[in-house]
Amino acid sequence: MKYLLSITLILLLDSAHAQPHVQTPGLPEVFLIGEYEDYYLSLSQQHPEVFLSVYNNNIDNAFKGWSELLMDIEDFAADAKFDIKGVKLWLNVYFNADGTISNLAFYPKPNSRNIPQDQLVAFFKNFVRQYRFTETYTNGFQHSSGASFPTFFHRTTPETARNN
Numbered sequence: 001m002k003y004l005l006s007i008t009l010i011l012l013l014d015s016a017h018a019q020p021h022v023q024t025p026g027l028p029e030v031f032l033i034g035e036y037e038d039y040y041l042s043l044s045q046q047h048p049e050v051f052l053s054v055y056n057n058n059i060d061n062a063f064k065g066w067s068e069l070l071m072d073i074e075d076f077a078a079d080a081k082f083d084i085k086g087v088k089l090w091l092n093v094y095f096n097a098d099g100t101i102s103n104l105a106f107y108p109k110p111n112s113r114n115i116p117q118d119q120l121v122a123f124f125k126n127f128v129r130q131y132r133f134t135e136t137y138t139n140g141f142q143h144s145s146g147a148s149f150p151t152f153f154h155r156t157t158p159e160t161a162r163n164n
Helices: 004-017 037-047 059-079 117-130 158-163
Strands: 030-037 088-095 099-110 141-148
Touching: 004 037, 030 117, 037 099, 059 117, 099 117, 099 141
Parallel strands: 030 099
Antiparallel strands: 088 099, 088 141
16 A cells, blocks of 8 residues: 555656656557557557667667666666565567657566556556656667566676776
C-alpha cells in the first residue's frame, strides 16, 4: 500500500514537470509486452533505428549506454522509495530522436520478484515522463533486452577511471 501511495503522489507532483514527447495516439506510454500488438509495426516505423546505431555499431559503448539507462531506472526507484530489487524484466524501449522515451513495454520474467503490475506500470510511467537519455540520434530508435535489478553496474567517474 505504501508503494502505491508513493507512486500516486509522485505521479501527481511530477505531471506538471513532464517533458513533452511523441506519443502514438491510442497507445499508452507504458504497457505489457504482448498488449497492443496492432501498434508494434507503427512503433517500429516511428523508431526505425536500433540502439546500436546510436553508438556507431560499437557494442562496448552500446552496452555502457544500456547499463546507464538501467542504473538511471534503479536510481529513480531509490529516489521514489520504490523497491525494485529482485525485479527481472524483458524491456522494449522506444526512444524519440531527442532521447525522450515515447513508449516502454515490459514483461516480468518467471523468476522475477512479484510486484503488482499496476505498481510497475505507474512507476515506469513516471520514469518515462521525466527521463531523457544522454544520447540523441537523427531518428527515433529502439532497444529490446532483459533487465535485472539491482544492476550491479558501477558508474564510471573520472576518479574511478584513473584508478582502473
